[in-house]
Amino acid sequence: MKYILLMSGTKAGVEGYHAWPKQDIEAHMAVLHSINQDLTDSGEFVATQGLAEPKEAKVVRGEKNGLPVTDGIFPESKEFLLGYWIVEVPNAERAYAIAGRISAASVNMPIEVRQFATHEAKSR
Amino acid sequence: MKYILMMNTMKAGHGVPSWPKKDLQAHIAFMIGLNKELHERGELVSAEGLSFPDQAKLVHAGKDGRPVTDGVFPESKEFLAGFWIIDVDNPQRAYEIAAKASAAPGPGGVPLNMPIEVRQVMSGPPPDML
Numbered sequence: 354m355k356y357i358l359l360m361s362g363t364k365a366g367v368e369g370y371h372a373w374p375k376q377d378i379e380a381h382m383a384v385l386h387s388i389n390q391d392l393t394d395s396g397e398f399v400a401t402q403g404l405a406e407p408k409e410a411k412v413v414r415g416e417k418n419g420l421p422v423t424d425g426i427f428p429e430s431k432e433f434l435l436g437y438w439i440v441e442v443p444n445a446e447r448a449y450a451i452a453g454r455i456s457a458a459s460v461n462m463p464i465e466v467r468q469f470a471t472h473e474a475k476s477r
Numbered sequence: 478m479k480y481i482l483m484m485n486t487m488k489a490g491h492g493v494p495s496w497p498k499k500d501l502q503a504h505i506a507f508m509i510g511l512n513k514e515l516h517e518r519g520e521l522v523s524a525e526g527l528s529f530p531d532q533a534k535l536v537h538a539g540k541d542g543r544p545v546t547d548g549v550f551p552e553s554k555e556f557l558a559g560f561w562i563i564d565v566d567n568p569q570r571a572y573e574i575a576a577k578a579s580a581a582p583g584p585g586g587v588p589l590n591m592p593i594e595v596r597q598v599m600s601g602p603p604p605d606m607l
Contacts, residue, residue: 357527358536359557400523402562404481405597411568412592413482413575421576423595434483434557434596445534452536453544466534466546467557470526 355399355441356448358455359465361432364407384458392440392451399439407433479522479564479598480571482578486591487556492529496584507581515563515574522562530556562598571595 362370370378392398410433411423427433438455442448445468452464494501515521533556535547550556561578565571575593583589 357525402481403599405599409597411572411595413572413579413595414590414592415576415578415580415588416590417588419576419580421572421579423572432554434481434594449534449536449544449546453538453542456536456544457538457542461537463535463537463547466536468528468532470528470559 354444354448355439355469355471356445357467357469358438358440358448358452359467360435360437360455360459360462361465362435362462363430363432365429367407367433367435381458385455388451388454388458389438392438397440397442397447397451399441401436401438403436404434407431478567478571479562479600480568481596481598482561482563482571482575483594483596484558484560484578484591485555485594487530487558489530489550489552489554489556491556492531500582500584500586503582503586508578511578511581512561515561520563520565520570520574522564524559524561526559527557568595568597 373381389398389401407427410427411425412427413424414422416422438451440448440451442451445466448466448468452466456462456464496504512521512524515524530550533548533550535550536544537547539545561574563571563574565574572595575595579590579593580588581591
């Protein structure tokens with residue numbers, strides 16, 4: 354079963370993170386790296402990515418002529434995806450346990466856990 | 478340059494959309510066609526659909542490090558329905574692809590013109606954070 358673990362935060366939250374002392378950021382990154390290593394060793398790792406800053410985000414809609422309309426204005430309260438982990442695990446509890454480790458490494462911030470839509474994966 | 482295109486269109490508690498079956502089929506056929514086209518152009522890195530928000534959980538670590546799960550979300554929260562990761566030459570191409578996905582057909586075959594969030598994917602953390 355594949356799950357995606359989503360870490361999200363607001364622009365204000367990201368600015369707060371950048372203000373952390375360098376050694377705290379380094380310690381945070383080191384724990385995240387060790388989690389990735391553990392998941393690789395256990396064969397559960399599929400992928401992980403960090404995203405560029407929320408200030409670089411754009412929202413795009415197709416217009417009637419099919420041309421893209423881009424906008425970069427978001428409500429202050431919007432939670433932006435900061436990064437994600439994709440894991441392949443035997444059950445949901447294992448996905449929650451991994452999310453709990455990531456949360457503990459990241460000031461106990463909530464991690465959204467979602468299963469991939471397997472029926473769609475099969476039809477591709 | 479790698480970009481992620483996100484469909485954040487789902488609201489809390491929602492399951493399978495109650496569209497007529499043929500409209501759902503046309504929507505899925507469009508998405509499969511888009512993925513095929515991006516794959517043939519060598520631009521598709523991955524594309525996934527997520528299970529519906531009624532299955533989502535929020536997890537945080539308790540004081541003892543154990544996972545605490547919760548399934549209660551604010552009504553206003555937008556859920557990720559699916560995403561594409563693409564590898565393209567410039568942001569304009571990413572926006573073009575996002576517009577195409579935005580115009581996927583909905584009920585009655587009318588283009589949804591849903592908003593697609595476009596974000597660059599970082600190849601790794603900034604070197605000064607390692």
